[in-house]
Amino acid sequence: MLRTGFQVAVILGHHGALPGLTHLLPRFNPASAFGSSTETLVSRFCREMTESKNYALPNASWGPDMLSLYHEFLEKTKTEGWVRLPSFGSNRDHIQGFKLPLESSANSDKSDWRLFTRCIEREGQGYEYVIFFQPSEKKSICLFQPGPYLEGVPGFAHGGSLAALIDETFSKTAYLSGEGLLTVNFNIRFKKHFPPDAAGRGFISTLDTVPSGEPTNDHLPYRGPPAEQGGGARSKR
Amino acid sequence: MLRSCTAGLRSLWALRGGREGVPRLSTDLQPAPVSPGSRAAKMDRKRLFSAEKVIHTDCALPNPSWSKDLKLLFDQFMKKCEDGSWERLPSYRHRSTQISEDFKTYFLEQKPVKEGRLSQVRLFTRGFEDGLGFEYVIFKNNDEKRTVCLFQGGPYLQGIPGFLHGGAIATIIDTALGLCATVPGEAVMTANLNINFKRPVPLCSVVVINSQLDKLEGRKLFVSCNVQSVDEKTLYSEATGLFIKLDPEKKSF
Numbered sequence: 440m441l442r443t444g445f446q447v448a449v450i451l452g453h454h455g456a457l458p459g460l461t462h463l464l465p466r467f468n469p470a471s472a473f474g475s476s477t478e479t480l481v482s483r484f485c486r487e488m489t490e491s492k493n494y495a496l497p498n499a500s501w502g503p504d505m506l507s508l509y510h511e512f513l514e515k516t517k518t519e520g521w522v523r524l525p526s527f528g529s530n531r532d533h534i535q536g537f538k539l540p541l542e543s544s545a546n547s548d549k550s551d552w553r554l555f556t557r558c559i560e561r562e563g564q565g566y567e568y569v570i571f572f573q574p575s576e577k578k579s580i581c582l583f584q585p586g587p588y589l590e591g592v593p594g595f596a597h598g599g600s601l602a603a604l605i606d607e608t609f610s611k612t613a614y615l616s617g618e619g620l621l622t623v624n625f626n627i628r629f630k631k632h633f634p635p636d637a638a639g640r641g642f643i644s645t646l647d648t649v650p651s652g653e654p655t656n657d658h659l660p661y662r663g664p665p666a667e668q669g670g671g672a673r674s675k676r
Numbered sequence: 677m678l679r680s681c682t683a684g685l686r687s688l689w690a691l692r693g694g695r696e697g698v699p700r701l702s703t704d705l706q707p708a709p710v711s712p713g714s715r716a717a718k719m720d721r722k723r724l725f726s727a728e729k730v731i732h733t734d735c736a737l738p739n740p741s742w743s744k745d746l747k748l749l750f751d752q753f754m755k756k757c758e759d760g761s762w763e764r765l766p767s768y769r770h771r772s773t774q775i776s777e778d779f780k781t782y783f784l785e786q787k788p789v790k791e792g793r794l795s796q797v798r799l800f801t802r803g804f805e806d807g808l809g810f811e812y813v814i815f816k817n818n819d820e821k822r823t824v825c826l827f828q829g830g831p832y833l834q835g836i837p838g839f840l841h842g843g844a845i846a847t848i849i850d851t852a853l854g855l856c857a858t859v860p861g862e863a864v865m866t867a868n869l870n871i872n873f874k875r876p877v878p879l880c881s882v883v884v885i886n887s888q889l890d891k892l893e894g895r896k897l898f899v900s901c902n903v904q905s906v907d908e909k910t911l912y913s914e915a916t917g918l919f920i921k922l923d924p925e926k927k928s929f
Binding site for chain 2: 553558587588592596
């Protein structure tokens with residue numbers, strides 16, 4: 440498999456809370472999810488959809504790094520209040536009765552429309568990712584394993600494929616934080632292409648987003664050669 | 677960005693006196709020279725033909741999924757190509773294994789990988805069935821150092837229901853800017869991409885991306901573009917980018 444297929448990127452999106460909107464949630468409990476805007480949004484978002492396939496679950500194509508990170512964060516959903524976000528083929532499955540503040544929104548969601556980051560059906564060939572969200576800190580982590588259909592420069596993932604996943608993570612984080620939905624500005628600095636000897640080893644790249652001001656970088660402990668991507672996005676409701 | 681590498685590599689082939697040219701159409705291919713009639717010859721021809729047929733389909737040409745707007749614009753730009761000021765850039769779903777390997781060893785100093793692992797690779801923007809993903813064609817004006825990309829986003833590129841995903845727009849902008857930045861014989865990689873989204877793009881509509889090279893400083897190429905509707909009345913996005921020429925001497929980004 441291509442070395443891009445072995446690499447796992449963890450993207451941390453942190454949405455800075457505006458004054459007056461911070462909610463301290465020691466433990467997220469879906470059963471008592473009312474009163475707090477973030478809680479309501481998360482519980483509505485994570486509603487069980489039995490007819491739609493949830494892609495944010497391990498499958499045979501996930502490498503050992505992806506699986507170990509996944510289980511690490513799954514533990515955190517039990518002990519530290521993290522929420523594993525389900526991921527369906529279309530955003531309409533998440534957002535019931537969603538109304539866009541736009542003049543020209545489509546009237547119907549055709550059955551063949553698919554969310555861009557879930558458009559490649561074959562396991563392991565395109566985007567394999569799962570997002571974990573921390574409601575109390577309004578931050579999220581995305582575990583990402585790119586497949587061979589995402590190639591750009593020979594041997595590496597297309598910059599646009601990474602941009603798409605970053606945009607997706609930003610959008611979910613902003614939405615669940617109650618701060619916004621549509622991307623207004625998007626700035627990516629590609630610092631290093633995935634190093635050639637990273638095949639088979641996971642590495643973690645993090646980014647920190649704030650609603651206004653310059654983006655900053657925070658680094659989690661990594662398990663491979665250093666690789667960093669900085670980015671920031673502002674979103675509007 | 678990636679097609680810039682393919683274009684660069686074609687010139688690279690020519691410069692290095694490549695073993696075989698990169699044909700544009702499957703009809704350009706010649707079978708390998710083995711004794712005719714032998715089983716090896718038949719196997720070779722079959723394998724060569726079927727492999728090359730997959731690799732060398734030019735996707736930057738009209739197909740049934742193209743809307744009327746897209747076809748009209750395509751015809752307008754093909755007329756502009758007649759006097760040589762504009763050229764249509766071809767675009768393939770797969771890259772031949774040899775080109776990929778040569779690129780990596782020449783620019784990035786990587787060890788060659790087994791052919792089996794590369795056979796499943798697809799160019800990201802050409803990995804979809806007709807009409808479902810990215811339908812686009814790029815025309816380049818070398819004198820004015822600008823490109824025009826005609827783009828129709830298909831149903832698999834959805835973000836918010838009914839609209840194009842921001843990442844899909846970012847991908848096509850990255851592609852258009854990269855090809856604007858590239859020069860035959862050279863390869864570039866994206867260093868920075870800054871996009872301002874003004875209005876969301878409806879799914880399955882046609883947009884025009886006009887890019888130009890603003891500044892050249894050594895190995896740094898500064899490019900910018902805007903994304904407009906066909907009638908130029910709606911501005912969907914504006915973007916700027918910084919691309920870096922890959923230096924074979926330095927073998928690094």
